[in-house]
Amino acid sequence: MRTKLRAAAVLVAVACTTLATAGAASASTSTPLPEPASVRHHTLINTVCTVNDNGVNFRGGPGVQFPVLGTVNRGQKLNYRGRTGDWIMGDLWGGTTGVWIYVAYLDC
Numbered sequence: 001m002r003t004k005l006r007a008a009a010v011l012v013a014v015a016c017t018t019l020a021t022a023g024a025a026s027a028s029t030s031t032p033l034p035e036p037a038s039v040r041h042h043t044l045i046n047t048v049c050t051v052n053d054n055g056v057n058f059r060g061g062p063g064v065q066f067p068v069l070g071t072v073n074r075g076q077k078l079n080y081r082g083r084t085g086d087w088i089m090g091d092l093w094g095g096t097t098g099v100w101i102y103v104a105y106l107d108c
Contacts, residue, residue, distance in 0.1 A: 046080075047079075047080040047108050048077055048078070048079060048080065048108075049077070049078045049079075049080050049088060049090060049101075049106040049107060049108035050075065050076070050077055050078075050106065050107045050108075051072050051073065051074055051075065051076040051077075051078070051101070051105055051106060052074060052105060052106065052107050053073075053074055053105050054073040054074050055071050055073065056071060056072050056073070056076075056101060056102075056105040057070075057071055057101075058070055058071070058072060058092065058096065058099040058100065058101050059087075059099065059100045059101075060099075060100070061087075061100055062084040062085060062087030062089065062100045063085075063087065063100075066100065069096060069099060070095075070096065070099075072092065072095075072101075076092060076093070076095075077092070077093040078090040078091065078092055078093070078099075078101065078106065079091045079093070080108055081098070083103075084100075086102060086103045086104070087100045087101070087102060087103065088100065088101055088102075088103050088106055088108065
């Protein structure tokens, strides 16, 4: 019985090694996969967004239930820091940091 188990274990090990080697060889010659969303999101960290309308509210959180902290006008710049749903969080140039603006009012 032990001999059969050892033989089976050797066969499994050989099969796994063969698959891993074949996978590594094909991975090096295949077309690269698209970046995961987390990587694409991370590349936006150094992005500057521009407000595209006048009288745009900026809020204390990502939604209309959060208080309005102030308003900005077309041309105001914002350093992108993150996104939740349709809300972008960032730092206003020359102003408040950590504010949230609805994505439709920004060009990023």
